[in-house]
Amino acid sequence: MNSSFRHQIVAAKSMPGINMAVVDYHWDAGADILDHSSEVMLRWRMRPYRIKAQGWIKPGNRFNFGQLMLHPGDLVTHAEGGDADEDSRTLVCRLDQEWLERVTEGEFSRRAGALDPIFDLRHGGIDHAMRRVMQELLQPGMATDTLIESLAMSIAVDIARTFDGMDEGVECKGVLTRSRLMRIRDFVESFEEGCPSLSEIADQCGISVAHLRRLYKATTGQTLHDYVEEVRVERAKRLLLETNIPLKVISYRLGFCHPSAFSFAFKKMTGEAPRDFRNGEVYSCAVAA
Secondary structure: OOOOEEEEEEEEEEEOOEEEEEEEEEEOOOOEEEEOOOOEEEEEEEEOOOOOOEEEOOOOOEEEOOOEEEEOOOOOEEEEOOOOOEEEEEEEEEEOHHHHHHHOOOHHHHHHOOOOOEOOOOOHHHHHHHHHHHHHHHOOOOOHHHHHHHHHHHHHHHHHHHHOOOOOOOOOOOOOOHHHHHHHHHHHHOOOOOOOOHHHHHHHHOOOHHHHHHHHHHHHOOOHHHHHHHHHHHHHHHHHHHOOOOHHHHHHHOOOOOHHHHHHHHHHHHOOOHHHHHHHHHHHHHHHO
């Protein structure tokens, strides 16, 4: 690492097989960064949501970094800063291979095999656990060690499950395997802003969009498009009830091209316009109080 890349540990916690640290990073535009860890490592970036730096393992094969990144042990990765200086607050989670084996009862190696790095891992469960670990490190409370260890164990199991069946074929009955179905749902529910396209979901499964549509409908009885819309509307409900964010802002945050499209989709799914839903729920709560 050169002088244009710096980091400062803000908070940290170590226990057998586990090392967690909240780290503030800074890299200059065009910084050349070399990274290596002997343990399996996850990074979850609190801010910003997207960065301009890019990473690679083989020259000429570059990737954008997502909010959650998985690095296998004993693998060297490279990164290069974008066209501007950047700062990032990140949770770095290092998990020892023997600890992973013990937690997953020997299943980690069999299921994960030779891990490939995922620079943009979309997994709602891991994302939620990493967020809670960061909160606990920054503001520790009662039984901090117990909580962090429990969260680390859930992360370990989810990593193993993520790689379980990634290379498996689709079941002969013409339906999605359980691991593929869970991978789709974790991917869709990991988006805090907007929603993935069907082609992005298909890429996660390694199959074509048309084939994925057929398999998803055969497996769940619901179209994949309707499922994505259902997730988006549920997210809209929470924003309508728990915040005072204007409808226009909610619309764009959820990835709708225009507020009218948001209103149409919401009413189709719920039977109510977004404004009526928000006002009606507020009124009901006020009467009950």
